[in-house]
Structures are given as structure tokens and as C-alpha cells.
Amino acid sequence: xxxxxxxxxxxxxxxxxxxxxxxxxxxxxxxxxxxxxxxxxxxxxxxxxxxxxxxxxxxxxxxxxxxxxxxxxxxxxxxxxxxxxxxxxxxxxxxxxxxxxxxxxxxxxxxxxxxxxxxxxxxxxxxxxxxxxxxxxxxxxxxxxxxxxxxxxxxxxxxxxxxxxxxxxxxxxxxxxxxxxxxxxxxxxxxxxxxxxxxxxxxxxxxxxxxxxxxxxxxxxxxxxxxxxxxxxxxxxxxxxxxxxxxxxxxxxxxxxxxxxxxxxxxxxxxxxxxxxxxxxxxxxxxxxxxxxxxxxxxxxxxxxxxxxxxxxxxxxxxxxxxxxxxxxxxxxxxxxxxxxxxxxxxxxxxxxxxxxx
Amino acid sequence: xxxxxxxxxxxxxxxxxxxxxxxxxxxxxxxxxxxxxxxxxxxxxxxxxxxxxxxxxxxxxxxxxxxxxxxxxxxxxxxxxxxxxxxxxxxxxxxxxxxxxxxxxxxxxxxxxxxxxxxxxxxxxxxxxxxxxxxxxxxxxxxxxxxxxxxxxxxxxxxxxxxxxxxxxxxxxxxxxxxxxxxxxxxxxxxxxxxxxxxxxxxxxxxxxxxxxxxxxxxxxxxxxxxxxxxxxxxxxxxxxxxxxxxxxxxxxxxxxxxxxxxxxxxxxxxxxxxxxxxxxxxxxxxxxxxxxxxxxxxxxxxxxxxxxxxxxxxxxxxxxxxxxxxxxxxxxxxxxxxxxxxxxxxxxxxxxxxxxx
Numbered sequence: 001x002x003x004x005x006x007x008x009x010x011x012x013x014x015x016x017x018x019x020x021x022x023x024x025x026x027x028x029x030x031x032x033x034x035x036x037x038x039x040x041x042x043x044x045x046x047x048x049x050x051x052x053x054x055x056x057x058x059x060x061x062x063x064x065x066x067x068x069x070x071x072x073x074x075x076x077x078x079x080x081x082x083x084x085x086x087x088x089x090x091x092x093x094x095x096x097x098x099x100x101x102x103x104x105x106x107x108x109x110x111x112x113x114x115x116x117x118x119x120x121x122x123x124x125x126x127x128x129x130x131x132x133x134x135x136x137x138x139x140x141x142x143x144x145x146x147x148x149x150x151x152x153x154x155x156x157x158x159x160x161x162x163x164x165x166x167x168x169x170x171x172x173x174x175x176x177x178x179x180x181x182x183x184x185x186x187x188x189x190x191x192x193x194x195x196x197x198x199x200x201x202x203x204x205x206x207x208x209x210x211x212x213x214x215x216x217x218x219x220x221x222x223x224x225x226x227x228x229x230x231x232x233x234x235x236x237x238x239x240x241x242x243x244x245x246x247x248x249x250x251x252x253x254x255x256x257x258x259x260x261x262x263x264x265x266x267x268x269x270x271x272x273x274x275x276x277x278x279x280x281x282x283x284x285x286x287x288x289x290x291x292x293x294x295x296x297x298x299x300x301x302x303x304x305x306x307x308x309x310x311x312x313x314x315x316x317x318x319x320x321x322x323x324x325x326x327x328x329x330x331x332x333x334x335x336x337x338x339x340x341x342x343x344x345x346x347x348x349x350x351x352x353x354x355x356x357x358x
Numbered sequence: 359x360x361x362x363x364x365x366x367x368x369x370x371x372x373x374x375x376x377x378x379x380x381x382x383x384x385x386x387x388x389x390x391x392x393x394x395x396x397x398x399x400x401x402x403x404x405x406x407x408x409x410x411x412x413x414x415x416x417x418x419x420x421x422x423x424x425x426x427x428x429x430x431x432x433x434x435x436x437x438x439x440x441x442x443x444x445x446x447x448x449x450x451x452x453x454x455x456x457x458x459x460x461x462x463x464x465x466x467x468x469x470x471x472x473x474x475x476x477x478x479x480x481x482x483x484x485x486x487x488x489x490x491x492x493x494x495x496x497x498x499x500x501x502x503x504x505x506x507x508x509x510x511x512x513x514x515x516x517x518x519x520x521x522x523x524x525x526x527x528x529x530x531x532x533x534x535x536x537x538x539x540x541x542x543x544x545x546x547x548x549x550x551x552x553x554x555x556x557x558x559x560x561x562x563x564x565x566x567x568x569x570x571x572x573x574x575x576x577x578x579x580x581x582x583x584x585x586x587x588x589x590x591x592x593x594x595x596x597x598x599x600x601x602x603x604x605x606x607x608x609x610x611x612x613x614x615x616x617x618x619x620x621x622x623x624x625x626x627x628x629x630x631x632x633x634x635x636x637x638x639x640x641x642x643x644x645x646x647x648x649x650x651x652x653x654x655x656x657x658x659x660x661x662x663x664x665x666x667x668x669x670x671x672x673x674x675x676x677x678x679x680x681x682x683x684x685x686x687x688x689x690x691x692x693x694x695x696x697x698x699x700x701x702x703x704x705x706x707x708x709x710x711x712x713x714x715x716x
Contacts, residue, residue, distance in 0.1 A: 019673070298707060300699055309689070313715050315377070315707070317692035317699045324691060331667070331684060333691060334675035341658055341675045349656060349673070357671050 002204070003103045004131050006050050007095040008042050010059040010067060010113040011085045015346040016276040016339070019330035020308060023358055028059075028113035029066045032274060033283055042113040043071045045120050049127060056080060056098065058091040083239060086246045088199070089254040093212055093223045100205040101230055107134045108208065110201040110251075116283045118270025126267045129165040130202035138263045139211070140202040141173065141256070143195025145268040149185035153273070154178055154197035154252060156264050157188075173262040176252055195266045197252060211255050219254075222246060277306050277323045277339050295326070306336070330357040360562070361461040362489050364408050365453040366400050368417040368425060368471040369443045373704040374634040374697070377688035378666060381716055386417075386471035387424045390632060391641055400471040401429045403478050407485060414438060414456065416449040441597060444604045446557070447612040451570055451581045458563040459588055465492045466566065468559040468609075474641045476628025484625045487523040488560040496520075496621045497569070498560040499531065499614070501553025503626040507543035511631070512536055512555035512610060514622045515546075531620040534610055553624045555610060569613050577612070580604060635664050635681045635697050653684070664694070688715040 014027030021027045028039040036044065043055065052073045059067055061081045068076060080094050092110055099106045109127055117123050130140045143156045158171035176197060180188060188194040201208075212220040222242045229238045256262060272282045281304075284292045289302060295309030302316040309326040316324070323339060325332040334342060349358055372385030379385045386397040394402065401413065410431045417425055419439045426434060438452050450468055457464045467485055475481050488498045501514045516529035534555060538546065546552040559566075570578040580600045587596045614620060630640045639662075642650045647660060653667030660674040667684040674682070681697060683690040692700060707716055 298703065298710065298712075300703055300706070301696075312686065313688045313707075313712065315688060315690045315692075315703050317690075317703060318696040319691060319693075322691075324689075326689060328670065330671045330673060331682075331689070332673045332675075333677060333680075333682060334673075335677075338659075338676040345656065345658055345673050345675060348658070349671075352656070354656075354671065 002105045002107055002135060004050070004054065004107040004109065005099050005102070006046050006055045006109045006111055007092065007099070008039070008055065008057045008111050008113055009088060009091055010039055010042070010057050010063065011082060011091060012114065014114065015343050017274075018342055018346045019325055019327045019332050019357060024062070025066070026060075026063060027274065029063070029070065032280065033116055037070055038116075038274060039067055039113045040070050041116070042111060043074070045117060045123065046109075046111065046127070049124055053078070056095055058082060058095055060085055083243045085248075086243065087248040087254075088251040089212075089216060089249040090219060090222075090243070090246050092201075092208065092251050093216075093219055094226070096205045096208050096212075097223050097227045097230065100209065100227070104206055106205050107131050108203060108205050110199075110203075112199050114274050115198070116270075116272040116274050118272075119268075122267065123269045125166060126168055126265060126269065127202065129168040129170075130265055132165050133163060133170050133263060133265070134202045134204055134207075137204060137207055138170075138261050139207060139256075139259055140170075141262065141264050142198050142200040142202075143173075143264040143266045144198045144271045145266050146189045146194065146196055149182065149189040150196065151179055151182050151185050152275075155180060155185075155188050155194040156197050157194055158264050158266070162263060168265050168267070170263050170265050173264040176257045195264060196271075197256075198267075198271060199252075201251070201256075207261075208255070211259050215258050216249065216254050219246060219249070277308075277325070277342070278336050280306055280308075304336075360463045360465055360493060362408070362412065362465040362467065363457050363460070364404050364413045364467045364469055365450065365457070366397070366413065366415045366469050366471055367446060367449055368397055368400070368415050368421065369440060369449060370472060372472065373701050375632075376700055376704045377683055377685045377690050377715060382420070383424070384418075384421060385632065387421065387428065390638065391474055395428055396474075396632060397425055397471045398428050399474070400469060401432070403475060403481065404467075404469065404485070407482055411436070414453055416440060416453055418443055441601045443606075444601065445606040445612075446609040447570075447574060447607040448577060448580075448601070448604050450559075450566065450609050451574075451577055452584070454563045454566050454570075455581050455585045455588065458567065458585070462564055464563050465489050466561060466563050468557075468561075470557050472632050473556070474628075474630040474632050476630075477626070480625065481627045483524060484526055484623060484627065485560065487526040487528075488623055490523050491521060491528050491621060491623070492560045492562055492565075495562065495565055496528075496619050497565060497614075497617050498528075499620065499622050500556045500558040500560075501531075501622040501624045502556045502629045503624050504547045504552065504554055507540065507547040508554065509537055509540050509543050510633075513538060513543075513546050513552040514555050516551055516553065516622050516624070520621060526623050526625070528621050528623050531622040534615045553622060554629075555614075556625075556629060557610075559609070559614075565619075566613070569617050573616050574607065574612050577604060577607070635666075635683070635700070636694055638664055638666070662694075 010028045014021035031037050056078045058080045134140045155177045157175040159174040161171050163170040229235045290304040293307045297307045297314045300317045302319045305322040307324045321336040323334045368386045372379040389395050414436045416438045492498045513535045515533040517532040521528040587593045648662040651665045654671045655665045656673050658675045660677045663680040665682045679694040681692045
């Protein structure tokens with residue numbers, strides 16, 4: 001059996017969780033659920049599957065110390081630092097180059113640090129099954145059994161079943177689709193033939209690099225130039241020179257939609273995207289009034305709101321479906337239905353030069 | 359001409375301005391308008407009319423140091439300290455007893471520390487005119503020319519005109535009425551014969567004590583017991599013993615409604631009650647979106663709201679007619695139309711034992 005490595009992608013800035021998330025304190029470094037940060041949860045989840053030396057992290061240079069502080073058991077050299085974030089395809093490519101040096105046929109488990117998974121036991125079993133399938137050369141993706149017709153995720157259409165491994169059915173993946181309309185989402189979920197694209201992939205490094213070579217030759221070329229200077233003093237200058245010139249690209253759009261031999265393993269693991277404030281309502285328990293509260297809150301007729309404080313008492317009267325996020329230097333108040341505008345707020349603050357709170 | 363003294367009533371707690379106002383930091387001690395506190399404004403307004411020794415203050419024992427710090431020019435013994443607040447009638451009675459000792463026919467100008475007055479020059483001229491009328495023995499009240507049919511104030515009905523003093527018409531006051539219904543308020547304002555009860559009174563101490571003797575004999579009896587020990591070591595123990603046994607009573611209900619020889623001087627002085635958050639919209643200038651903002655605020659589609667911060671950036675999206683008050687240890691968020699429930703919130707916090715934020 002070939003060796004197996006995890007690659008945790010911990011790069012994003014997460015402006016949608018502002019003012020909790022900041023440039024210097026990205027989403028992954030936040031304590032959103034329980035006492036541990038999202039990144040700590042991501043490492044904890046796979047701690048029984050991988051040795052610390054087998055866990056790699058792709059992140060921005062500026063986040064290294066924060067993440068290393070949270071997972072001091074990981075070797076410092078396992079943090080692969082992007083000079084600038086360019087989307088998931090380059091990040092995964094960089095990981096693949098590093099892992100190939102260790103084992104040309106290594107199985108690589110691509111995970112993210114901004115998801116919440118309730119059923120960790122099933123998740124681990126699914127990863128083990130996926131690694132077994134990946135060894136055969138398939139590009140494996142975990143598809144999340146949809147719990148509702150979400151228009152916020154991409155969907156994977158499954159075809160014929162190819163295997164069953166440890167109770168997990170493995171299907172040929174027919175098609176990756178972008179975020180659908182409500183009607184399409186409803187039909188897809190009803191058909192039972194679609195799962196959510198979780199962004200978790202399991203494959204051999206030689207296979208994914210093959211796909212890069214075929215579908216993203218420019219990126220592949222850059223990756224090979226980096227490969228040539230790996231473990232030499234030229235590595236960092238080369239990365240610094242080449243990385244900013246890449247075009248940002250997601251692995252879904254850049255590779256998966258056109259990849260050959262993709263399979264999907266549907267899993268029901270209590271998965272939630274922690275992409276925005278309303279997702280917190282799915283993850284955290286609500287009180288009797290439907291409020292998700294962190295910190296001290298006293299409400300009079302306050303319902304179905306997200307109240308993220310902790311630093312001072314938050315008193316609310318007559319609020320419904322509201323987001324309140326209170327931090328040391330910035331306070332956000334916004335109706336849940338306007339939450340997509342949090343990005344615009346961050347943009348506006350950037351333009352205003354309010355860097356202290358970004 | 360008899361001597362003239364000011365008595366500033368600075369007792370109230372002001373729970374309606376929570377979380378800005380606290381037990382230890384009552385409304386009068388707050389910086390709501392400009393750089394000075396409400397109490398400082400109250401003293402400043404009359405500084406050109408009275409010597410510091412002529413300005414008295416009735417307040418709670420617990421507020422002495424705060425207020426003395428804000429008006430160090432006032433003699434410490436001019437702060438008349440109530441062991442417990444019992445409404446305006448006892449507070450004014452206590453003041454009257456003290457002032458009578460200085461001059462049995464002293465004119466006493468009763469002022470409050472929780473109002474805002476825009477046209478201070480006219481206010482001062484009105485006080486001088488009122489003092490002149492009070493010397494004759496009338497109980498004078500300043501009536502505020504109504505700017506809208508408010509249901510939040512008491513009204514004074516004026517009868518025949520008795521004098522004109524320095525351009526101010528002086529009318530016999532026919533009746534004091536409690537807060538009216540909207541319909542009644544509309545009719546009263548339309549008639550042109552009613553003014554708002556400002557709570558500012560000007561009278562001779564012998565005259566008001568006469569009214570106490572006639573209309574509030576129990577209070578008068580207590581006042582005379584205190585009078586008997588004035589300037590002796592028995593004063594404080596006597597006050598402490600008698601004061602808590604009084605029944606709380608307002609001067610309006612206890613005296614003015616049944617008083618003889620009351621006159622009203624209508625004044626148009628840009629007067630505002632600073633009783634609650636929405637009153638701040640009348641007093642403070644609004645920005646282009648109709649928001650009254652103290653501190654740093656960035657809003658996306660936020661309108662007609664009161665945003666009282668200062669300690670951190672407040673970012674709001676899609677809010678309208680909202681009150682946001684941010685302090686070091688407590689944050690209040692409440693629609694303007696629910697502002698009467700701020701009292702209930704304070705009650706609830708009291709029951710919960712959250713004394714740290716009260």
C-alpha cells in the first residue's frame with residue numbers, strides 16, 4: 001500500500017465572518033464551535049489516521065505562526081506557504097509537488113479547515129475507504145448527502161456504482177455543477193442522484209498532476225519549475241517569483257469538471273460549511289427563542305438571531321433574524337437576509353483605510 | 359428686591375437611557391450633547407445670573423462626588439443630599455427650607471438637569487422676568503410653546519394675561535393636565551392656549567411652603583422638623599430618619615394642580631426633554647441618512663437610527679429606526695418603537711443580579 005498524506009487547506013481570509021475574522025485572524029483560526037479553533041478541529045479529526053509528519057498544511061505566509069501555535073505537533077516544514085493565495089487549484093498543486101517528492105504514488109487527502117463535521121467517526125471511516133479507492137488511480141471526492149435543496153453549494157451527479165468499500169458505495173461521478181437555482185436544486189435533491197461538493201478530495205499525486213498537465217498546463221509548468229528547486233535554497237525565491245503570476249483558479253472549475261475517472265463516495269457525516277454567519281445556526285445549538293448565542297445575552301422578544309459576543313453583556317429588545325457580532329474593536333449589526341453585504345462592508349472599510357479593524 | 363437662588367434638581371436615575379446611564383452615573387452626569395455633561399450644561403446656563411453661592415443642588419448622596427467634580431465652583435454645602443429620592447415635591451421642599459433660612463422671602467428658581475435648551479439667551483431673560491413676577495407672590499412656571507402635539511408631556515392651560523415683563527407675556531394658569539391622548543394633545547396645541555409643563559418653577563420660598571402647608575401637610579410637617587434642626591448636628595440624623603418615611607410625590611400632582619395664584623410664562627427656547635433615546639434625535643444633528651451618531655459608524659442602508667458608541671467601530675447593514683448603545687460592558691440594540699421596554703430590560707437585569715451593568 002502506498003503512503004498516505006493529508007493536505008489541509010487553510011488559506012482563505014473569510015471576510016464573510018467579519019468582524020470576527022480578520023486578515024490576521026482568518027476563519028480557520030477562530031474558535032467558532034466549542035473551545036477549539038476551526039483549524040484545531042481539522043487537525044484533531046484526522047489525528048488518529050495520520051502521524052503529525054504526514055499532515056501538511058497550505059496557507060498564507062502571514063498565518064504560519066498562528067496555525068503553528070495551534071498545532072505545535074506538526075513539523076514546521078509541513079506548512080507550505082503561498083506568497084499569495086491563488087485559489088484551490090494552485091494550493092493543491094503545490095501540495096502535490098511536495099508529496100510526490102516523498103512518494104511518487106502517495107495518496108493525498110485534501111481537506112479544508114472551514115467545515116464542521118458532526119460525525120467524525122464516519123468521516124474517518126470514509127477517508128480510509130476513499131484512500132483505498134484512490135490507490136487504484138481514481139480521483140475520489142466525498143459527496144455530502146444533501147439535507148435540503150441548498151443553492152449555496154455545487155452538486156455532483158453520480159452514475160453507476162463501481163465498488164462498495166467498508167459499507168461505502170462508490171459511484172462514478174458524471175458531472176460537477178455549479179451552485180444551482182432553487183428549482184434545479186430541488187429537482188436534484190429529489191432525484192437522490194446528487195450530492196454536495198464538499199471540497200474534500202482523495203487521489204494519488206501522480207494522478208492529480210497528470211490532470212494538471214492535461215487541463216491546466218500553465219499551472220503545471222509553474223509546478224514543475226518549483227519541483228525542480230524543491231529542497232534547495234532556490235525554492236523560496238522561485239515560489240515568490242512564480243506564484244504571483246498565476247491566475248487564481250479553483251480545483252472544481254480547473255480540474256474536476258473536466259477530469260477523467262472521477263468517483264464520488266456519498267457520505268452523511270453532519271457536514272456544514274462554516275462560510276457565513278447563518279451557517280452558524282446549523283452548527284451551534286439554539287436557545288428556546290431560536291437564538292444562537294455566544295457570550296452573555298439578555299433578550300426581550302428576540303428570536304432566531306445570531307448573537308456572537310463574549311466581551312460584554314448584549315441586551316436586545318424586539319429583534320428577529322438579526323446578526324450581532326461584537327468584538328473588541330468592531331461591532332456588526334445586520335439582518336440575516338443582508339448577510340451577503342458583509343463583504344461589501346469589508347470592502348468599504350478597506351477603501352476607507354480602516355485597516356485596524358480588517 | 360429680595361434675594362434669588364437657583365435650585366437644580368439632579369436626582370433621577372434615568373434608567374431609560376441605559377446602558378449609558380447607570381446608578382453610579384445618572385443621566386445628569388452624562389455627556390450627551392457636546393463636551394459637557396447635562397449637569398454642567400445646567401450650571402453653565404445660569405452662571406451669568408447667579409453667583410456660585412446662590413446655586414443649590416438637590417441630589418442623592420451617592421451622586422455628590424460626581425456632581426461636585428463637574429461643578430467644583432459650587433460650595434459643597436450647597437448640595438442638598440436626599441438619603442433617598444422621593445420625587446420632586448420633597449426635593450423642592452428641602453430646598454425651600456434651606457433657602458428660607460437665608461432669606462424668608464427669597465425667590466427660588468427651580469431648574470432641572472435633564473433638559474436641553476437651545477436658546478440660552480432667551481431662557482435667561484425669561485428667568486429674570488419670571489423672578490420679577492415671583493417677587494409679587496405668584497407661583498410662576500415656564501411653559502414651553504409646543505412644537506408638536508406631544509403625548510409625552512403635561513400641559514398647562516393659560517387664562518387671562520396678567521402682565522408683560524421684558525417682552526414676556528404672563529398668563530394666569532388655569533389648569534395643569536397630565537399627559538394627554540393624541541387627540542386631546544392635537545386640540546390643545548391647535549387652540550394656542552396650552553404650553554408644555556417644563557418642570558421649571560419660580561416662586562418665593564414663603565409662598566411654596568404655604569402651598570405645602572395647605573396641600574401636603576404631612577410633607578410640610580417633616581420639612582418643619584428638618585427646619586428646626588438646620589445647621590445643627592441633628593440635621594443629618596433627622597433627615598435620614600424622616601426622609602425614607604415620606605411618600606414619593608411630584609410637585610405637579612402634589613402642589614401645582616391645586617395651587618392658588620399660579621401663572622405661566624410661555625417661552626420658545628428650543629427646549630427638549632432628554633428623557634429617552636428618541637429625544638436624542640431632536641437634540642443632536644443627524645447625518646445625511648437621518649442617523650444620530652456618536653462615535654465611529656459605517657452604515658450600509660442604515661437610516662433614522664440612533665447610534666451611540668465611541669469605543670469601537672459600529673458597522674450596520676440594512677437597519678432602520680434602531681437604537682444602538684454601546685458601552686464598555688453592555689450593548690443595547692432595540693428598535694426605536696420598543697424603547698419604552700428599556701426600563702423592563704433594566705428591571706430584568708436587576709432581578710438577574712447583573713449589578714455590574716446597572
